[in-house]
Amino acid sequence: MANTSRPEDTRRTSAKALLELAANERRGKLKVFLGMAPGVGKTYAMLSAARALKNEGLDVVVGVVETHGRSETAALLEGLEVLPRRTVPYRNRTLMEFDIDAAIARRPALLLVDEFAHTNAPGLVHPKRYQDVEGVLQAGIDVWTTLNIQHLESLTDVVERIAGITVRETIPDKVLERADEIVVVDLPPEELIRRLREGKVYLPDNARRAMDQFFQMGNLTALRELALRRTADRVDEQMLSQLRRQGIEGPWPTAERLLVCVGNNELAETVVRAAARMAAALKSDWIAIHIVQSEREQTDRGSIRKMEKAMRLADRLGATTVRLHAKDLTSEVLAYAKRNNITQIIVGRSRPRFFDRWIGRSFSTSLVAEAAGPSVTVVAPDTPSTPLHLASVLPEISEFWSGGLAAVVAVAGGVAAGKMLAQITRLPNLSMVFLFAVLICALRFGIFSAIAAAVLSFLAFNFFFIEPRYTLTVASPYELFGLLIFLVVAAATGSLAGRLREQANATRERAEATQALYEFSGKLSAATKIDDVLWLLAAQSAAVVKGKSIILLEQSHELSVVGSWPPEDTLGTADWAAARWAHRNGEPAGHLTETMPSAVYQFRPLVASTGSVGVLGVAPGDEEDALPSATASALQSFADQAAIAIERTRLVEQAAEAATAAESERLRGALLSSISHDLRTPLASILGSATSLRQLGDRMRKQDRADLLATIEEESTRLSTFVSNLLDMTKLETGVLDIRRDWVDVADAVRGAVARAKKTFPTRRVETFIPAKLPLIRGDAALLEQVMFNLLDNAHKYSPPESVTRVSITLATGGAVHIVVADEGIGIPSEALNKVFDKFYRAHIGDGRKPGTGLGLSICAGIIAAMGGTILAQSPIANGKGTEISILLPAAEDSATEQNAPKDVA
Incomplete structure (x- = not known):
């Protein structure tokens, strides 16, 4: 008989898929109605589907819906519960915004929130509506929302090139990627333009302007393709996720790892967005790296601002951000790519520096030439390269002339010193004087000045000190050979000394940061009182941001200001809201963050082993600048160490209180034992004597009665003394004597x-x-x-x-x-x-x-x-x-x- 048994099912569910599924069980479901442009019917489709569920008995509530004057959309709101909006005064106007607190308190089964990328009015908890939606989802409420494709952060530069408009309201791509369902509301471009002309999208005047500027056939077709492609990618991700949950084996696509090089110029954000799109298309992890090369770059606030802005954008788009120090950009990037198994490198087409242009070398060309393994994608700017202007190369020209002038002065000094020494004595190694000049230029002005000094020293030594003098000819071959050796040695020595100078400066900066952390840790470990910890944290934090700081700790289930530098005990409403949010959620909030950025302070939670004990707020001296990564790292280290110290001091106080309570309990036991004995004994004597007197009375002898009365008097006196002593001791201990x-x-x-x-x-x-x-x-x-x-x-x-x-x-x-x-x-x-x-x-x-x-x-x-x-x-x-x-x-x-x-x- 043939064996008809079924083979054993060996499929095993992916552990990662199970973890993702478990994490999403308590979270509400997000459904996004995605369209290519306004007017395709996203809100209409969302309301129609919601009304159908409402008729089936589902609890559906409208959080916020914008009808834009469209009667068909407004008619769909009839019969649906609409939450009152929150009024926010702003510039002599009253704005109506979505009320997240009312929505969470109402807790419907399904909440409708229109315009996912909307920017909230200043002063609310979150600057963006998608963050409000995230809070509602965390409360376990399902949300339906609407979005146009041009509002994705990674596509803003593409949309700007296609349609010629700058999109101000955006959401990070990772927010859309976390959506449980995406519904494309599609409409042919011809139909959308017809609706626009009929006044079903905008009013007539606005419609004409829109058709002239945005609603053109080419623009709509390109946007439609972007919407469909992004939705197709999302469907593919959902299919793969479902296969993992079911334990169905591959073949899976090979994982790609992308590395994007972030510079400090205007092209940096464009490169980051391009890398985000590539990572989304390849479904791969990606890393954003910035390498600091020169001292001037570390002190140029404009360069730092551009770089930090691009790095924050990469972080919002889902990248892992890395910052390194290196002299050779190309070698460091390739080495990092090799260590981290990078398959693709994305870099912006860099314009060579003023002097590098003479030899046609730039970072992007060097990277393409030297890469072996990972492929390199070069992102070109939107506009063709323009000739270098004086303002753009002025720092390099200034650096060139200052280093060159220093080389001329140093070599001239070497010539003068050599002439003086030649008059005094005969020196066989006069070239050492010029080598000394080369070293001075290297240590003070860098490698370029050292090389210039080496070449000038070669010429000056030949002209002034090699026979025949005052000519550049050399009489003896060995003199020429010696000059060449001197040139090589001087150039090599100057180059090494220049590199040593740069490395010493970088080492000094790292040592200063390490020393600051070491001193903070040392002082913190010596602090035995919580006031000492708070004062140290406030002073160090204010110093590192060159501004002011404030500390709030939880006391009686509420935050209270306990320290600041300079001394201050008041906060604005936005700052209080940001501080409470940071304390409750354990994440930074306030200035330069995505949560309540209108606040003056940036608040970081002080997280100990038992949870958040409070928050640290800092306000940089220059409010327009982002916190540099080194400063942010130092602040985080201060906050982490201070939280542990605060917890330690509190544990010490609790231990002391416990010891005091234990001693009080011991004394209470001794007191009760003593009282029970010392009260019982005289009371027993008094009671026995009084009982005998009452029962026997005249039958007792006169002397016996007198003895019993004396006993009563003696024991009463003793009892009175005992009670008086107890009262005196109680008064002494309580301080009321x-x-x-x-x-x-x-x-x-x-x-x-x-x-x-x-x-x-x-x-x-x-x-x-x-x-x-x-x-x-x-x-x-x-x-x-x-x-x-x-x-x-x-x-x-x-x-x-x-x-x-x-x-x-x-x-x-x-x-x-x-x-x-x-x-x-x-x-x-x-x-x-x-x-x-x-x-x-x-x-x-x-x-x-x-x-x-x-x-x-x-x-x-x-x-x-x-x-x-x-x-x-x-x-x-x-x-x-x-x-x-x-x-x-x-x-x-x-x-x-x-x-x-x-x-x-x-």
């Missing part, structure tokens, strides 16, 4: 505390030493007396009953008052000396009395610190025993020192 700044006599406060202690501990001995004259201090007498009482209480608690407690007051250095309380107790272990002033810390069990709360010494330390003094503990003080608590209080200025108290011993 009222510390008066009155004149305080320390002697009176000490005497009051000693007297109070004698009443509380009548059996304990206290000796005091108080000088006759003491300065007054600024503080609170009652709190100082409380401190002294706490110290005496603590001394009595931890010393034997028969021991003596000593209190002394002396004058310290600088007029401060020194108070010492010393006991003869068991002392404090050395490891506990630094802890005795901590809350709830108890070093020993006391004299048999119930233990305290561990707050007494802590409260003393807090009060003394609040009064500007210091308190220390020392132990042992004699024979391995005893503790000494010393207090140092600053004397008040101009205080009275009259104290007549004698030394007391009690």
